[in-house]
Amino acid sequence: EAGVAQSPRYKIIEKRQSVAFWCNPISGHATLYWYQQILGQGPKLLIQFQNNGVVDDSQLPKDRFSAERLKGVDSTLKIQPAKLEDSAVYLCASSLGMGNQPQHFGDGTRLSIL
Amino acid sequence: TQLLEQSPQFLSIQEGENLTVYCNSSSVFSSLQWYRQEPGEGPVLLVTVVTGGEVKKLKRLTFQFGDARKDSSLHITAAQPGDTGLYLCAVFGGATNKLIFGTGTLLAVQP
Numbered sequence: 001e002a003g004v005a006q007s008p009r010y011k012i013i014e015k016r017q018s019v020a021f022w023c024n025p026i027s028g029h030a031t032l033y034w035y036q037q038i039l040g041q042g043p044k045l046l047i048q049f050q051n052n053g054v055v056d057d058s059q060l061p062k063d064r065f066s067a068e069r070l071k072g073v074d075s076t077l078k079i080q081p082a083k084l085e086d087s088a089v090y091l092c093a094s095s096l097g098m099g100n101q102p103q104h105f106g107d108g109t110r111l112s113i114l
Numbered sequence: 115t116q117l118l119e120q121s122p123q124f125l126s127i128q129e130g131e132n133l134t135v136y137c138n139s140s141s142v143f144s145s146l147q148w149y150r151q152e153p154g155e156g157p158v159l160l161v162t163v164v165t166g167g168e169v170k171k172l173k174r175l176t177f178q179f180g181d182a183r184k185d186s187s188l189h190i191t192a193a194q195p196g197d198t199g200l201y202l203c204a205v206f207g208g209a210t211n212k213l214i215f216g217t218g219t220l221l222a223v224q225p
Contacts, residue, residue: 004156033213042118042202042215043157056210091156100145100206103213105156 004106006092012112018080021099021109025073025094031055033103034067034077035091043091049075050098079111087113117141118203118216126222135219137203138185144206146186148177149215151200157215193223207216 005024013019025032031050035043046065048055051072060067061069069075079086089108095101121136137146145164149157161170163179163186170177174197176189190197203216 040123040218040220042204042218044215045212048210048212056208056212093156101210102159105158107155 004092004094004104006090006106006109007065008109009107009110010110012114013082015084015114016081018078019082019111020076020078021090021111022093023047023075023076023077025090025092026104027028029094029096029104030072031095031098031101032069032075033093033095034075037089037091037108039088046077055098082113084113087111117207117214118205120203120216120219122219123217124220124222124224126224127193128224129194131223132189132191133193133221134187134189135201135221136185136187137216139205140184141207142183144183146179146183146187146206147213148186149202149204151202157200158201163224167173190221193221195223195225197221 007022011019033048034046036046037043037083046060047057047067049069065079067077086104089110090109091105094101094106119138127133134174145162148160149160151157161177166183167181168179174191178187200225205212207214
């Protein structure tokens with residue numbers, strides 16, 4: 001079974017620029033998650049999708065972050081404009097469904113803001 | 115205030131030593147998970163503990179859930195360099211039952 005695929009693996013941009021990350025979940029997984037992991041901390045949930053609907057985006061900074069999962073499969077996470085404090089690893093995860101289902105994580109995109 | 119506090123924050127030991135890391139909270143949980151995250155990779159689920167006082171073993175790793183289901187420990191026997199990584203505890207919580215991670219313990223095992 002192929003795992004969760006993310007791209008790019010690394011991205012370096014200057015503050016105030018925009019950036020986008022892409023995630024392809026495990027086939028058949030209805031639930032998709034984006035996490036932000038700042039260096040030395042545990043991941044923090046930014047947004048959760050169930051198919052193409054948003055379940056939880058309470059910790060997403062909506063003035064600069066946006067995410068979509070239009071066809072209920074792949075997802076993109078965008079930051080515009082980026083701030084220095086957005087430097088982090090952005091992890092995508094997927095699970096079969098909601099609730100206490102095991103989540104499978106991708107290897108993340110490491111974002112550095114200069 | 116963090117829901118899940120892990121200790122120690124960092125740990126550097128020699129190969130063959132034993133160690134224990136802790137995950138503590140003032141809240142009660144129906145279950146608790148442990149993950150290991152190796153450098154440059156995403157977290158990988160190691161175990162889920164459900165019952166108060168439960169002990170689960172995974173090769174040289176022993177996981178225990180506190181009797182009151184507020185805390186957990188992970189003990190590694192005869193650590194190896196391959197055990198190096200960030201160890202995270204996590205629980206499901208909040209209005210949407212999202213996965214909430216602890217602060218993490220970064221373990222380095224020197225050969």
